[in-house]
Amino acid sequence: MSLPFDLRANPKPRSAADRRAILAEPGFGLYFTDHMSVATWTSADGWHDSAVVPYGPFQLDPATAVLHYAQEIFEGLKAYRHADGSVWLFRPEKNADRFARSATRLALPVLPEADFLGSIEALVSADAAWVPGGTEPGSPEPAAVTTGEQSLYLRPFMFASEAFLGVRAAHRVTYACIASPAGPYFAKGVHPITIWISTTYTRAAPGGTGAAKCGGNYAASLVAQAEAAEHGCDQVMFADAAEHAWLEELGGMNVYLVTRDNELITPELTGSILEGVTRDSILTLAREFGLTPVERRVGVQELLDGLGSGQVTELFACGTAAVITPIGVIKHEGGEVTVGSGETGETTAALRKNLLDVQYGRAEDTHGGLRRVL
Template structure:
């Protein structure tokens, strides 16, 4: 009995957060700390397929201590946002792209792919239900976290026969809580993020757990974030923390590492490549070494560097340090190309400029 075209059932929260308390929480929400009243859950079994889909009160999930997710880390997730439009409506940004990536992550982790139309339906349903939680501040949005975990209780190494898919939501403001216009990176020579043939291009929790020690190393060295080099030669730049990275040169061109299987195919990355091209900026997807990065920064050929992702949008990078590198990009501050691209993207996401790409999926 596969869940098909029928609507998800709705169970309203019996005691939602009172309007006055909710408005107080929305004034300056710390990223990922405040949750809305409801969530979506859909179950899967080999016998029944996808079933029991519903929007229900947000609460704890009953998980058996022998669930495979707790022992063998069969887990994937997505990150996306819903935005308030100038006319009071609400839109999602490229949810079809998140659905495709979620499908691909499931395949890599030997999990049953959730039908892409069901993924989009689930997110739209939660946004409609908890629309009052979307902040009205300029950088405010409703951050959505779809995820799937293996729930079969079995302590044998195998793909689970049962899964739980869920979506939770958090009102958010700016991701970066800092007065600095650009961050400082630590280029780790101890840790790598992903190796060829691994799970680097999947959005699974294990990738992020493995990055935490590297981030802690960066913090100990007085830096804001870590930049990962490739696992084979330890010279090619891959990702900045959980962000993709772009380099801006003195001829106005941009460069970003190619997607060869070890880098997450970011939706913000893909969007910025399109926007940059339409702004007359040439974008190359080519490898870039840390030694070349330092040489280009010191010669002045490299003018700007920035990271990008759903949570942080665009984050300028001003300095890079490691055991064998120490250099500044430009004047160490945010540059005009990063600011221009961020404005182009956020203006489109928030409905302040036309959407010629069909990226906005209006929910309300």
């Protein structure tokens, strides 16, 4: 039986005027809606105490295990409003599946797919007015105009909430999903970013947690991101841990190369790369764009040589937050190289437009990825 996520309504929701002001300029990850979904797991009773409750702080004992041993996982997906006012998720089953795999890797309990989806749909229903692009109920004002890139970002997460300092899997775990309105990732339009290939730091090693979406991976990437910034770069690209010779991914995005012979290449999943939902959607779309999708090991030197010779024509990063981000310049210890003309490539732009058009209901959802919530 699925967990019930009944609404315990927030007695003090934000005023419609406050919400409108936030939705006019939400930024990313700054504001949160009036509610959150929660559930508790204990080794004795399994999953229970599920509900949609007023958004608010957790009270944590200082000995709470997650604060010491980082037994924690999370997900990221979006709710999109279509022109007719309806609200949709895009391939949320993939997030449920990855959440389950992350849980298994971090010795956390699996939240069944139906409960993962139920928690999200109940939260989006409770906070429907927070999905950008809607009309305010009872308001004489017209619906906010969407730029086609505003959404309600959803952040399901789970952590060891048992107060116990022994190093073992917690016997008490808290699950929650919070929601945050998000503006277009690129407020001034899409511009190619600059990437630093780090040979100092790695993100994940064979047998480690790279394929899981756990907080520790992101904590470990921050110093490398700072190194990238010191070199004037926007993002860091990680190579493999053993040889520093094979491309893996960015701190929060997967990577793709487009070649002169119309191959669309992405590093194969080795266990240390996060299996991105966007990465997978692009693999599926490739043939519709006359591209041959290829998953294989890609050498750092092969990339640099390919950019030099013109064999690699475009390079882009992809993930839920920024969809598809063109990469214009690669910097590394040995120098720097421009990708093509340094501008957004044609294939990159076309794939980006298609994904967004499907997510926002402007193009046919030929692969059946959309799931209606409202």
